[in-house]
Amino acid sequence: MLTSRPIQPQDDAAVAAIIRQVMPEFGADGPGFAIHDPEVDHMSAAYSAPGAAYFVVIGEDGQVVGGAGVAALEGGEPDVCELKKMYFLPSARGKGMGEALLRQCLEAARNLGYRACYLETLSGMNQAIHLYTKLGFQPLCSPLGRTGHGGCDHWFARELA
Secondary structure, three states: OOEEEEOOHHHHHHHHHHHHHHHHHOOOOOOOOHHHOHHHHHHHHHOOOOOOEEEEEEOOOOOEEEEEEEEEOOOOOOOEEEEEEEEEOHHHOOOOHHHHHHHHHHHHHHHOOOOEEEEEEOOOOHHHHHHHHHOOOEEEOOOOOOOOOOOOOEEEEEEOO
């Protein structure tokens, strides 16, 4: 059974390794993708800031197998957050944890006072795109904020009310 909990400093190396393994799987390892964000190596510190939360998924063996979080949308309206760095190892996919973790992130965003949640992704991440639309995210014609993720070609947002 997979479970989730807030990220802890001892999770940083595992989360960074997951990001660096999963993103190239979808062709997202070049410039303009989150794999190059400075926070990747220090996720627990980055998400300990006010207005942020990050959760890790723990596999049956007690190891971190995925994660996702929310934080203020850089360069965006103050009441809009971004769903950030939602990635799972192949062994954790298809078990319903993506939906559970996304719901947990949206609830955290509401509790942090955000009005809306934005996300960026790219063609080929079809399971993720299906999940986002299933949970009420609407496609946008262009990106919001200044995330620096110019490699993404799909943008979505949803109200949190």
